[in-house]
Amino acid sequence: MVAERESMDLFTQRTSQSGSGQTRGLKRALAALTFAPLMLAGAGFATPAVAQDTAAPTVTATLQADKPGPVVHRDVFGQFAEHLGHGIYGGIWVGKNSRIPNDGGYRRDVLDALKAINVPMVRWPGGCFADEYHWRDGIGATKSRPTKVNTNWGGVNEDNSFGTHEYFGLMDRLGASTYVSANVGSAPPAETAQWVEYMTAAKGTTVLAKERERNGHAAPWKIQYLGIGNELWGCGGNMRAEYAADLTNRYAQFAKSANGTMLKIASGPSDSNYEWTEAMMRIAGKNIDGLALHYYTRPRDKDWKDKGAAIGFPEREWASTMSHTLEMEEFITKHSAIMDKYDPAKRVMLAVDEWGTWYDPTPGSNPGFLEQQNSLRDAVVAGLNLNIFAHHADRVKMAAIAQMVNVLQAMLLTDGARMVKTPTYWVFDLYKPWQGATSLPIQVTSPWYHKDEVAVPAVSASAVRDTAGQVHVALVNLDPNRAMPVSVSLAGLQATQASGRIITGTAMDAHNSFDAPDTVVPQPFTGAQVTGGNLTLTVPAKSVLVLDLR
Numbered sequence: 001m002v003a004e005r006e007s008m009d010l011f012t013q014r015t016s017q018s019g020s021g022q023t024r025g026l027k028r029a030l031a032a033l034t035f036a037p038l039m040l041a042g043a044g045f046a047t048p049a050v051a052q053d054t055a056a057p058t059v060t061a062t063l064q065a066d067k068p069g070p071v072v073h074r075d076v077f078g079q080f081a082e083h084l085g086h087g088i089y090g091g092i093w094v095g096k097n098s099r100i101p102n103d104g105g106y107r108r109d110v111l112d113a114l115k116a117i118n119v120p121m122v123r124w125p126g127g128c129f130a131d132e133y134h135w136r137d138g139i140g141a142t143k144s145r146p147t148k149v150n151t152n153w154g155g156v157n158e159d160n161s162f163g164t165h166e167y168f169g170l171m172d173r174l175g176a177s178t179y180v181s182a183n184v185g186s187a188p189p190a191e192t193a194q195w196v197e198y199m200t201a202a203k204g205t206t207v208l209a210k211e212r213e214r215n216g217h218a219a220p221w222k223i224q225y226l227g228i229g230n231e232l233w234g235c236g237g238n239m240r241a242e243y244a245a246d247l248t249n250r251y252a253q254f255a256k257s258a259n260g261t262m263l264k265i266a267s268g269p270s271d272s273n274y275e276w277t278e279a280m281m282r283i284a285g286k287n288i289d290g291l292a293l294h295y296y297t298r299p300r301d302k303d304w305k306d307k308g309a310a311i312g313f314p315e316r317e318w319a320s321t322m323s324h325t326l327e328m329e330e331f332i333t334k335h336s337a338i339m340d341k342y343d344p345a346k347r348v349m350l351a352v353d354e355w356g357t358w359y360d361p362t363p364g365s366n367p368g369f370l371e372q373q374n375s376l377r378d379a380v381v382a383g384l385n386l387n388i389f390a391h392h393a394d395r396v397k398m399a400a401i402a403q404m405v406n407v408l409q410a411m412l413l414t415d416g417a418r419m420v421k422t423p424t425y426w427v428f429d430l431y432k433p434w435q436g437a438t439s440l441p442i443q444v445t446s447p448w449y450h451k452d453e454v455a456v457p458a459v460s461a462s463a464v465r466d467t468a469g470q471v472h473v474a475l476v477n478l479d480p481n482r483a484m485p486v487s488v489s490l491a492g493l494q495a496t497q498a499s500g501r502i503i504t505g506t507a508m509d510a511h512n513s514f515d516a517p518d519t520v521v522p523q524p525f526t527g528a529q530v531t532g533g534n535l536t537l538t539v540p541a542k543s544v545l546v547l548d549l550r
Contacts (some may be wrong), residue, residue, distance in 0.1 A: 002360070057447030059459045059486040059539075065443045065471055065490025072394040074435035075177055075224075077386075077428060078121035079114075079404040079411065080354060083129045083162070084153040085369025091405035091414050092170065093162045100417045104169065109419045110405060111173055113412055117428045118435060119223070121177040121402045123166050128152040128235035130227070131185030135195040139215055151237065154368030164199065168221045168254050173310035177224040179353070179400070180378055184229030184251055184267070185237040192226075193254040199223060200259035206536060220259045225398065227353070228252055231294065233276060241276045245283035252287045264290035265351050265398075269335060270294045271327075277335045281342040289347070290398065293335060294354040296408075297325045297381055310359040310372040311509040315480060318377055318508050321357070322478045325381045326456055328355070329388050336395045349397040352389065356402045356409030356424075357381055370407050374422035375511040375541060376520055378409050379503050382427040383460070383476035383544035386434065390462040393439045394507040413514075420512050423520040426503050430522060430546040433472045437464035440471065440486075449479040459484055459539065471495065471549040480542040488535040495549040498535055499527040503518020504543035 081087055094100045094107055101108045125133050129152055137146050139161045145160040171178050173473040182192040182200070194208060201209035203218045212218075219443050228251050230236045234243040239247070255264065266284055268291035271278040280291060286289045299308030299317035301324055308317050336350060347502045357378050358370075389396045400537070401424070411425040439462070445455040458479040465471050471493055501522040510520050528537035528547055540544055 008546075021445065038221050057458075057482070057484065059444060059446050059484050061442055061444040061461060061486065061488040062491060063463050063471075063488055063493065063535075064491045065463075065465065067441055068415050068465065069441060070440035072390050072393045072434050072437050072439050073397040074118075074120040075398040076389050076393075076396060077119075077431065078123065078177075078179070078353070078398060078400040079119050080123045080127070080400040081125075081404045082127035082153075082402075082404045082407065083125050083150060083158060084127065084131070084403070085366065085371055085407050086414065087403050087405055087407040088162050091407075091412070093166060095161065103173065105166070106170060106173060107414070107419070110270055110412055110414065113419070113421060113425070114174055114404070115478065117411070117425065118432055119174050119176050119404075120435060121179055121398065121400070122171065122174070122404065123181060123225075123227070126152075126181055126230055127354075128230065130181035130230045131183050131236040133183055134187060134191065135183075135198070139165065139198075139211075152368075152405075154366045155369075164195075165215060165217055168199075168217070178222065179225035179227065179265075180223055180397075181227035181230050182251065182255065184232060184247060185235075189251045189254045192251055193256070196223065196226065196255045196257055196464040198264070200257045200262070202258060205258075222259050223257055225263050225264045225265055225290070226255055226257075227265045227267070227292070228255075228288070229267045230292075231270070233270065233273065240319065241279035242283060244276075245280045247289050248280065248284040252284070263349075264289040265292050265353070268292040268351075270295075272331060272334070274334055274338060277338045281348070285339075285342045285348060289305070290349040290351040291335075291339065292351045292353045293331065295328055295331055295352070296354070296356060296358040296402070297321055299324070307358055307360050310357075310362070311375055311511060313377075313509060315508065316452050316454075317456040318480055319449070319456075321377060321381065321429060322384070322449070323454045323456050325384050326388075328352075328385055329391075332388065332392050332396060336392065339395065346395055349396045350392070352396060352399040354402045355385055355399060358408055371407060373511050374410060374413070374424050375509040376423050376503070376505045377508055379423035379427045379520065379544055380476060380478050380542060381492055382409070382424045383431075383474065384478065385542060386427070386431050387460045387462040387474060387476060390434060390439050415514055418514045420517045421521075422512060423503060423510075427544055428521050430501055430503065430544065431474065433466040433470070433546075433548075434462075434464050434474075437466040437472070439464055442473070447484065449482075458482070459486070473547045473549065475539050475545045475547070476545050477539040477541060477545075483541050484539045486535075486537050486539055490530070490533050490535055490549075493549065495530050495535070497550045498530050498537075498547045500525045500528070500545060500547035502540065502543055502545040504540050508542060
């Protein structure tokens with residue numbers, strides 16, 4: 001069976017601005033060597049081509065710099081900070097009296113690292129935590145704030161020392177957009193309306209504005225995004241889609257910002273729950289500005305209690321992780337198609353405000369803290385997702401990786417006074433030029449990567465022209481074994497040089513630790529040439545590469 005699949009090694013992966021999809025159905029068809037033309041067309045793929053030389057597979061691509069697409073919104077590179085484990089306490093907030101160097105209670109090392117990758121937006125306070133959070137618990141004198149039990153995440157005490165004022169203080173320091181998730185699951189609409197008033201009402205205008213001033217902040221804050229609940233189909237209330245849509249209309253009606261435009265993001269679907277999107281758009285589509293999509297990549301996706309290890313995994317779990325990650329393409333494509341029926345002008349964004357890898361927790365840690373190591377595999381997953389978001393920049397205008405510090409696919413890990421930057425952090429560093437850049441169509445013909453029942457295109461790409469006019473190309477080689485020769489035809493671009501940075505490693509689970517923080521860091525890449533309107537290079541195995549064309 002493997003030998004037969006090798007005879008069909010080339011596959012056209014169309015990564016124009018409209019995107020493409022790697023469906024479960026397609027993977028089953030590949031495993032059985034039965035290609036169904038109608039299914040392939042529906043997934044956005046071209047007909048497979050037969051490789052002439054499987055010993056030397058080649059990636060070919062066409063970059064159309066003269067056909068600019070939509071802008072990749074900067075908030076697509078957003079972050080998520082939930083009251084979960086050490087994500088906030090110990091990760092971001094240590095308090096003003098901590099021996100850990102801090103700026104008003106915020107860790108200086110974490111602030112500096114986040115500012116260095118231009119974090120554009122942070123979603124808070126959850127997540128599942130949001131639908132049990134009552135905002136009044138987190139304002140006023142710290143010593144007077146009530147201590148409660150975090151029933152969602154580990155059953156630990158929550159002292160509410162990080163609340164509304166502390167969140168906005170963090171946003172001020174980062175220069176980031178704000179995304180506040182309101183409690184729909186266990187609080188009435190009036191509570192959300194009053195919280196919004198507390199945050200946005202002008203100085204001295206209302207009782208709540210005066211209360212905010214007494215608590216130390218006279219000027220109003222601006223809310224860029226308001227989440228109308230979180231996962232209302234699950235931890236946010238176990239609701240039916242129609243009921244959740246009705247509630248969304250109700251909460252959205254009474255939440256009114258007094259300080260500029262506030263975009264309202266409805267609790268949207270998980271994975272392939274297309275019925276949820278259909279109901280939400282049909283009933284509430286005219287009253288919302290965005291619909292949230294959540295999707296987590298797991299090596300083993302049959303049982304949430306057995307997800308697979310973060311490090312020390314076999315190649316079959318590298319392969320399954322890549323295959324499951326590429327399903328994001330299908331989910332975005334199909335949810336967007338439903339949204340197009342009700343919103344052909346694409347006014348309502350698809351906000352992928354929870355995405356990333358989810359593994360079994362680090363052995364010995366509190367399982368409710370969702371602590372996991374972050375490896376080269378996560379870096380490749382991040383690159384694949386960011387390329388997919390760029391392909392769908394017309395609809396995906398905001399996203400948030402889960403999560404920012406110490407939780408799931410984190411940017412940073414901390415331990416006491418120590419901090420380490422993860423491979424995922426460095427991918428976000430490489431992709432900084434994508435923030436606010438114009439997407440450029442790029443069509444890629446890629447060999448397959450095969451492992452057991454998995455067969456997926458080996459190379460993913462995206463391209464942009466940044467705000468200064470420079471063109472950048474990202475290439476992700478998810479094959480852990482083979483380097484890939486690449487030839488890119490440059491249309492509408494007068495480039496003569498290319499150089500960049502690459503993230504790779506010797507092992508699939510190469511990772512940074514507190515004792516070895518620089519195992520996986522970007523390295524200069526000078527192996528690309530531009531001649532006669534063609535970019536040529538070889539992309540190393542298991543790598544994320546960003547090139548700057550000049």
